[in-house]
Amino acid sequence: MDEPPHLQTSERDIERGLAALAPRMGAGATTVEGLKRLTAGATQEVWRFELVAGETRTPLILRRAPGGVRVSETAIGLEAEARLLEAAAVVGAPVPAVRYVLAPEDGLGHGFVMEFVEGETLGGRIVKSEAFADARRTLARQCGEILAAVHRMDPADFPDLKRHTPAEFLEQYHAAYRASAWPRPVFDLAFRWLEAHCPPPPEHMRLVHGDFRNGNLMIGPDGVRAVLDWELAHVGDPMADLGWICTNPWRFGRVELPVGGFGQREDLWAGYEAAGGAPVSRDHAHWWEVFGSIRWGCMCAGMTAAFRGADPSVERAVIARRTSENEIDLLRLLAAA
Helix, strand or coil, rough: CCCCCCCCCCCHHHHHHHHHHHHHCCCCCCCEEEEEECCCCCCCCEEEEEECCCCEEEEEEEEEEECCCCCCCCCCHHHHHHHHHHHHCCCCCCCCEEEEECHHHCCCCEEEEEECCCCCCHHHHHCCCHHHHHHHHHHHHHHHHHHHCCCCCHHHHHHCEEEEEECHHHHHHHHHHHHHHHCCCCHHHHHHHHHCCCCCCCCEEEEEEECCCCCEEEECEEEEEEEECCCCCCEEEEEEHHHHHHHHHHHHCCCCECCCCCHHHHHHHHHHHHHHCCCCCCHHHHHHHHHHHHHHHHHHHHHHHHCCCCCCCHHHHHHCCHHHHHHHHHHHHHHHC
């Protein structure tokens, strides 16, 4: 995509652009102050700033495409993500309120401004810090309740989202694995098992968050305060969300607590069903947990090509090396099947 000549990319220009938009982000607002880029956000830019209205300073967050223009081929787009946040709030899911969605004439590229939510997103701290000890006792059940709300969102309101049956999703990642041209016997075994046990298309396709896990949840001492990063949302089997949060990479070392490193599957499922979610088939949920592990394994393996090509960063290399961890996870999961 060609960059418009007026696009504002420097920190100073971004702050000026936001200042011009201040009246649209809050009543009585006249400017912004203290713009700072945060380290959070692996695929998008995340900026914090304060909206100034008289003596009042309100912290806000700008979530922006890299450079304003580099839109991911796999993500749904930031404009769609903003609409999802608004719809999620309507069904009762905890999400940051959207203040403003950038328009082309704003000169800031693709993105939106949302409210700042205080809390922690680093998974290692969430599963180990004493500050969250009380919250961890009920987090798994709370996640189930939140997912039940997410799955009440009407897919018809988002006709542009991709649709995936379990078999189609499986083939997508199997094709990515074959394209890597690097044989991994454990992956071959896992794909055969997944194909043999693949569930049928769900009776009711639901809106699926797509990346609901520890690390994408803003956590406070009182529990989940916000569900973040909706860029992989799609329409499909709602059990995908319940399996993804249980995969081992999101336990951050607390392998004995399968739900995000802080709880048990039974509490997740009980919360989901009590809040109106469909009855959870244990075999169905296990299939999605195995799929979640092979999905992350393929993502890790794909980092090798990125490291050798356009992004030879240490981060890409480290993630690529984690492929072997998924092989161990898969063997454990298949042994328990």
